[in-house]
Amino acid sequence: MHPLVVIPVFNEENTIESLINELLALGFKDILIIDDASEDSSIEIAKKLKVETISLPFNMGTWSAIRVGFKYALDKDYDQVITIDADGQHIPNDIPKLLNGLRKGFDIVIGACPQRANMAKKVCWWLFRKFSGLKINDFTSGFRAYSKSAFSKFSTYNGANLEYQDVGVLIMAKKFGLKIGEVPVEMKSRTWGKSKVFPSLKSILRYFLITFTIIMVKGR
Numbered sequence: 235m236h237p238l239v240v241i242p243v244f245n246e247e248n249t250i251e252s253l254i255n256e257l258l259a260l261g262f263k264d265i266l267i268i269d270d271a272s273e274d275s276s277i278e279i280a281k282k283l284k285v286e287t288i289s290l291p292f293n294m295g296t297w298s299a300i301r302v303g304f305k306y307a308l309d310k311d312y313d314q315v316i317t318i319d320a321d322g323q324h325i326p327n328d329i330p331k332l333l334n335g336l337r338k339g340f341d342i343v344i345g346a347c348p349q350r351a352n353m354a355k356k357v358c359w360w361l362f363r364k365f366s367g368l369k370i371n372d373f374t375s376g377f378r379a380y381s382k383s384a385f386s387k388f389s390t391y392n393g394a395n396l397e398y399q400d401v402g403v404l405i406m407a408k409k410f411g412l413k414i415g416e417v418p419v420e421m422k423s424r425t426w427g428k429s430k431v432f433p434s435l436k437s438i439l440r441y442f443l444i445t446f447t448i449i450m451v452k453g454r
Contacts, residue, residue, distance in 0.1 A: 237314035237333060237379070239265045240303030242296045247274040249322035254283050256326050262316075266306055268299040276320075296376070297403065304380070304389035315380045324377040328419040332379035340415035341384040342407055344370065345377035347421040362401050368408060371416055373401050384412050 239262050243250060250267075257265055265285040269277040271293040280287050288302055300317055307315045314336055318324045328345055335343030348356075348371045355374070362373050380388075387410050388403065407414055 235311075235313060236262065236264045237316050237329075238303070238307045238310070238312040239316045239318060239329075240268065240300060240307070241265065241318055241320050242268045242270055242299035242303070242376075243272060243276045243280070243320045244270040244293065244296075245272045245274045245276060246320035247272075247276045247279060250276050250320050251279050251283065253318070253320060253322060253326070254280065254285055258283075258285075260326050260329070262326065262329065264312070266303050268302050270294060270296070270299045301389055304385040308382075308386055308389055313382045315385045317376055317378050317380070319376045323421045323423070325420055325422065328377070328417075329379075331417045331419060332377070335415045335417050336379050336381050338415070339413060341381045341412035342404075342414045343379040344372060344375050344414070344416045345419035345421075346370075346372035346375055346416040347419055348372045350421050366401060366405055366408075368401075368404055368414070370404060370414065373404070377419065377421075384410075387412070 239257055241250075241253070254265060254267075267277070267280040267285055267287045269280070269287060269289045271290055277287060277289055286306075288306065290299060290302065303317070304315060314333065316329055316332060318326070318329075324345065332343045332345055358373075363369065384407065388406075391406065404414060
């Protein structure tokens with residue numbers, strides 16, 4: 235069975251069509267769009283392209299949307315899930331690299347592009363490595379592959395339902411005994427909008443404080 239490609243979407247009408255078409259052209263036909271209460275035409279575009287869609291009743295955040303995708307994957311008996319952002323930064327051609335990481339025995343494989351980070355991100359990532367004990371180069375990449383063992387655990391674990399899922403999820407993966415790996419990928423520059431994680435210095439500080447609390451609560 236092909237992997238299920240899960241795409242959480244919130245107001246991505248400018249990029250979602252080209253991403254879906256690129257995935258289909260590469261042979262990834264098992265695509266699930268989780269619309270996180272978009273206020274634009276994202277869901278209408280996805281439906282027009284005849285891919286599976288689920289619309290959430292209100293904005294629940296990226297991780298909640300992804301967990302809906304995990305539950306769908308379990309229900310449909312998929313063995314692998316790929317998560318990819320809808321903003322056009324991730325390159326579908328790199329999906330085989332992530333799948334190869336799963337074949338090597340990893341439960342979560344991150345498509346890492348640390349060179350995209352500005353100084354603020356690099357400082358945050360260094361702090362995350364220091365306090366979490368995770369040897370991860372790119373904490374905030376949403377371009378990931380999950381084995382069935384991994385996504386089945388996260389589909390039922392409500393404690394991972396966090397506003398900022400990136401580091402918290404990886405900390406819980408470590409506690410679950412899941413193997414985490416990274417593969418280098420390229421990422422495109424954002425052509426419109428701004429980062430939902432690091433749009434400003436205030437958001438960076440808030441992100442770090444929330445994540446630091448997660449690390450202290452969950453333990454190393």
